[in-house]
Amino acid sequence: MLAEKNGLKSTWRSPGKTCLFFLLLLALTAVLSLGLCIFNAVQSYLDQCDDYYRTIAELEYVGAGYGDSTVYDSQLAESLSDGSPDLEAMARLPGVLSWEPSRSGLGVTEDFHRTDSGVYDPDAAVLILRNLFWDSKMGAYVGTVSQCLYSRTDMTNVMVFVQAGEGQTLDQSSRYVFVGRYVEGSNSYAYFLPEDFLLEQDGQEITLPAYSQVPAEGLPEDSPYQEAARILGWRNNGLRVQMVSDLETYRPFQQEELTLIHGRAFTREEQESGAKVCVISDRIAELLGVTVGDSLSLSVNCIQGGIFTFHGLDPAAVETYTVVGLYGWTKDYTDWIFVPDSPDYAADPCPTGYVVGQFLLENDKAEAFYETAAAPLPMGFRLTVYDQGYAVTAAPFQELLRIAAIFLMICCLVILAVLALFGYLFVYRQREAARTMVALGSGKLHVYRYFASGSGVLALLASVLGVLLSSRLEQKALQFLEDFAKRYQAADLRFSSGSLSVSRTLAFSPQTPSRIYLLAAGLMVLGVLAACAVFTAAALREKKPRRKRPVRAPRHAGRSSHLSGRLKYALLSLRRGGMRTAAVALLALIVAVFLGQLTATADLYRDQLAAITGNTTFQGYSSSLNGLQMDRLVVRAEPLQALYDTGIIEDMDVSCIRAHYRYLGMTEDPGGRSYSVSTMEAPRNDYLLETLTNQMARGPLLTATTSLTRSPAFYYTLAPEITWLEGYSEECLRGYDESLCVVPTTLMEREGFPLGSKIRLFTMVTVDGQDGSRTYFDNEDLTVVGCYVPVTLQETIYTPLGYVFPMGIRPEEESSIDPYDYIAWDGTDVIPLSEDNPEARTFLEDVWGTEHLASNAVAEYLEKLLKEDGDLCVISQELLAQWREDPDIFVRDGMRVAVANPSRDAVQYYYVIGVFEKTDPDMGDIYCSPMTADLVDPLHGEGLRLRLSSITYGSAIFTLKQGASLTRFRDSLEESGFTEPGVTGNVRNCAVIDDKDYNAAVSSLERQVRYLDALYKFLYALTGIIGLTVSFLLVNFRKGELAIMRGLGAQPVRIFLNFFLEQLLLALLGCGLGTGLWALLGRPFETLYFPLVGMYLACWALGAAVSILMLLRSKALAVLSDRE
């Protein structure tokens, strides 16, 4: 105990040193334990995030029917069978946990007959008709359904119009079985469109004729029509069975589009054992009359070539599945059944629908995976990462973890330094005492106990208090972390393509285990004891006498200087200082270059940031509600115009489906030679109308666009292959000439017409009006000015958008808005019609001398036109000519005109349903329904609003003006009411800004700048401190010279100037050389450079001055007697 007692006494008797180290150890323990707490809290949170978030990447093919989950795209199948993309290679990329191809089958359940319109082919039917007779007016047979072999709704005894094949007649006394589609007519009749049916019999594919006579004894059970009816029944009553390995990570569930409302998902064990369990929608559960825990008899058919294929369906064995969970159905997932994936199900490499599959990714490697995997994807494939908000949530904490690790490392280094100092001062400096103890016979252990007792007690007390202090500060520190993370996450991601995924939030609620504090305190005490041990050993080690270094004389004899005056000594010392002089100058030179590099780097990052911010061009696009860029959206023109009016948009391109077309032929070749191509007439009756409508609706599209390369077909194509006729370019799509078109090369090659020829199309337009949709037919002659290689099977023809794109992008003089902004309502040009006016009906009937509407609509329109509150009008050809509008198009597209009253404070809108030629100059220009005074709107930009309110586009893509503020644009989108993916706005149009890469680059740069700012401030300060300290020490090391001067009675001013000027001159010389070198290297001098060099010089001078003054202030005797 003697050693311990003496050790404690020794510590107690050096109170200054003891207090200093007590406080140091206390502070370091507190800092260390806080650092450990922070590290632990952040690491735990990141671990929790890893468990909480699931990141997937969905691979899709954006084919012609993208969005339809029932389509089997043969182009996709071909691409996948060619190994493009290489899915196996993608699955081996770093960060991929698993690859799950989209696998599905058709689930057939007995006794389940679906009558909803959501079935795969709702109009398909196999019917036996009797009492067939020819209706000459309709040009079709009429019969009664005697037996309904299959149809979604029971059609027995329904009267049906049906047509026989070209040139064929039906025996009116016989019964016929028909396969095809029916359309419900406007009355009690149905229109049946017979179609051949593909069937597989005995392994052979056969084509079943669209109709056949029924034998007198009735249709046999083994008739192929019976088989066709069965297949249709299976297919339409079938449910999509999706094989999934983990329901939680399956995108619709991962993105919370689907949620379990009862029961549970299937477990991993069930999945691995191939258990027959399933999760179904609550709607299907209700229709099937089952609930969680019930059994479901299901035959799962994995059909090659798409689960809804027309042939080859042979239901597999029925198996019993247990319903383990119900999900809330949505429109897109009404009748899906999810079952655990299993090798038992046959695999088709091509999925039904456009989702190829999904990768399950490691959360923190998703970005790297995307960068590697997305670039080499072939045309038409799209990879989308859904991370549930992991990146946004985890990024600041990953940053914090890095900072905490660096902080802990620095903390450890500081602790090591303090422990070394502690050991030196508390142990090594007492080496004489230690050696005396040994000399007196004490063992080394005794000596160690002597030192360790005092130090250990000191460290223990300091550590305990330090830990207590840190536990008090912990909550504040963690709160600071949370605030930091919130600030970090506060990046504006509204409408950003970087935040398409559903965003989940995991609260940051760290718990610090007490072992962290014990660890910190323990480390500190052990560190102190270890330092004692090391320095005790060092103190007791026999020291070999150091060889005295011989004094090195200067190589050559000096020459006495003839310099004189007060600066003589400074100049001589400067000149003869050798390494001492060179070192100071060299240090200043290095500092100057170092500061140059720091300022240049900081400015480089700032410049890069400014360049990215100022020069990046942003594109935005309309998207589906989940943020996907696709076609066939319903984008209203009005909010687009509002967006354009903000002035932030530089360019906007839109496209919309104008019509379905049928190619009729080439009317003129490029040489001007004409060919006779007959026009096609609009259907004469409802039966023909429905038949043709149905057929053409499945045909190719005529799309109006302002840009081909920015139209939806090329969204996922890096370099569209387009060839233009000489003198034409994409700009022609922005012109008014609507007779131009760009066609797919496949159509050109098949039909054999070259660029520059004129082709005739028969087009069908369906316009949705207030009274339902109306269909118009037309023959259009178009000049082929370009062709493109189609990405999908769709043979879309593109035409200029022309009149439906005012948007203000064009010069005002070209705008087609202004002329019919308002038409004066003065009673002369605009004449209200009424039933009281006997001439009105005759007049209107005359207007339709030229047919613009389907014939059956005319009478209906007439009636409406003559009634009050109607909103229809007929308009003179002369007025339209004045407006430079094509009468056919004007009427066909159901344009409206605004009619203003004489004071122009009220306006009424009319659909133009007819165009007439003025037979008398006194005739009015517009004849409309009777006006009602209360149907008024305030007149404020109504012309444009009116025009835009009736226009919708299928897609829109826009470019922001360069350097435009992204935040301002986000605000504009918000103000215009656009819907953000996942956040519903006032307008059901979703917009996305393609700023993902920009955000990543900017946030990375901003982070760099932020860190560099902090780090560089520290480095600047460090440079100053180094200058101050080194100059202080350099002067202090020369106290011998200063002492001689004082001993010889030199005046203090002289002494001060001698040393101060020497130091200042040397630093100036070094900085000057450094600046010169920097200039020689051709590096830029940033604004901060010279102030920082000045600061360094000032610090250097200050350090020297302080050192000299301190030596001058102390007594000469003390300076002289001090050991150098």
Next chain:
Amino acid sequence: MAILEIKNVQFSYRSRYQTVHALKGVDYAFEQGRVYALVGKSGSGKSTLLSLMAGLDLPQEGEILFEGQPTSAMNLNQYRREKAAVIYQSFRLFPLLTVEENVTYPMELRGLGGKAAREKARMLIEKVNLPETVLNRFPSMLSGGEQQRVAIARAMSMDSRLLLADEPTGNLDTENGSRIIDLLTDLAHKDGYCVIIATHDTEILPRMDQVCRIQGGKLIPL
């Protein structure tokens, strides 16, 4: 007449734990043309007394009179510059100045520079029996004895009549030490300097005009 008179000089060193009374009332008068030796044990106060006489500090009690003027009333820098020259055991020469520059330095402090100073330096170097060739050498190129001679020359350059030497032979061999003592006694006896030497070297005592022992903080002439 005494050039330097010490009256009841007291001086103590204070630390946190103890106060050491180095001088407890020293009285003595030193005359020109004589060589004095101050002897005593280590820590007896020899160097302290020498430093007080050199004007490096002031006594805490009593006074030191130079030619009748108390040093406390003088500018100590000026006193060191003009009245008292000190020779140290470790020579204390400027390492970056040549011998000539070291010798001329005190002259320049007093405003005497240029050729006159250099001529005087040459003369003093000759006087301390060093060849002229050493003038352009740096101190580190000289032997210890030569450096001490340069230090004596520098002391002589101050035109002071009081020469204080603190263990001037401490770093020298016997032969060089003897030569330095010869030089100092010559300066006293021939040039009229008052030379006070603090030393442990008993061999030089017979050559001193007066030996004084410092014991118990008092100066006792022997």
